Amino acid sequence: MTAGLWEHWVLPGIWITIQLTLYSAALATVVAFGVGMARTHRLRTVRFFAGFYTEIFRGTSSLVLMFWIFFVLPQLAGWALVPMWAAVLALGLSYGAYGAEIVRGALNAVTPAQREAGVALSFTPWQRMRLILLPQAVPEMIPPFSNLLIELLKGTALVSLLGIGDVSFAAYLVRLATTESAEIYSITLVIYFVIAFLLTRGMRILERKAKAGIGQKPEPGVGIMRRLGLRQSTDELTHAVKQNGGVS
């Protein structure tokens, strides 16, 4: 592989992948907190619509959703998004739905007595959420969010099918240019692995800080995974949440 291919395709591709991950993660976080908190709302209608949203977006395939936003939305709505933002929208909305389940699970996991204490002090619902529930729930959300972030990173590879020049797309072009697949695809896999590793490290630091704030220690990893510092022990839980909702 020549330096030119690196400079023109692979390196910008890495940057696009990182940008996509960060923007979609930001959108997904907003959606996750909005919808997740709505699912604990006292009005049944609000809960219903939030639940409806999560079921729809968790039920559909994110690749199909991405194609839909690319090809169908412009025809139905009469306007089109820039490809990059369409991808961010698709990823943010679908991973936000998974995140909403994490938020809901963590909020429900706060001891009921805490909420009751808030009621006894005649806090408004919003004050209870902001001052009592969220500060205790957020540190619990970080490990499952960390795993979801890796899933999101893996999900960004899908945008290459729509012609956005991320790392996977660069790999495809390099393969066409060099007619040599093994090298570039191995490199691409390693690049994703390294990004995943760095993201997990970052989330780990965040978790340690957040848990220190409420006087807890972070959960240890398991076996070789602890040495690698990747997925955390709550993984099964995350995926239970991904599908089933609730950390019961």
Next chain:
Amino acid sequence: MNNGTDKWDWGAVSDFMPHFWDGLLITLQVLALGSLISFGLGLVWALAFRAPTRFIRWPVGIVTEFIRNTPLLVQLFFLYFVLPEWDIQYSAMTTGTIAIGLHYSTYTAQVYRAGIEAVPVGQWEAAKALSLSYTRTWTAVILPQAIRRVIPALGNYVIAMLKDTPLLASIGVLELLQRSRLEAAQTFQYTEALTVVGVAFILIAYPSSLLLRALERRLVR
């Protein structure tokens, strides 16, 4: 003929439906075979995590972590483009099924691991006290209890796998998404075929997840 300005055309839907059923069949085939591969391989990984020697535990741990933290799409291309260079030829559908099964086996391995760890220590001790062999301990005591607990979690990964089968469209497997793309390319009507496919995924995934929740209440206590 639709010129693209009309919002929705039921005629296009009924034209697409025969292709839809063909695509659904392929999707379900990939899903069934992929699930079998992931259940089988995942169990192998999970047993390897508990191997007596670290020369098995560590390599398996590293390989599964690597597979789990890299995108399925890139793995798919790797298998599809690189294996033929090494003179291993499979059809696109076989490659796709293997890729999806391999990818999800690293998830099911973690599920099995959690299930095995949840078996009480007393069960191991009882097996030892009865001087059951290594194989008997696993097949007659540990696994039956572990697997019962993890069936709903495995089912969740089947649903997740279902939602990843459209990735196979990228290597030309004629599953649901690819059928809708071909239909759209022929008729220039993207709206109907893609929407039908999107709705189909929700209609399969949501009832399945309800079913699994019911199963979970029965099996896991």
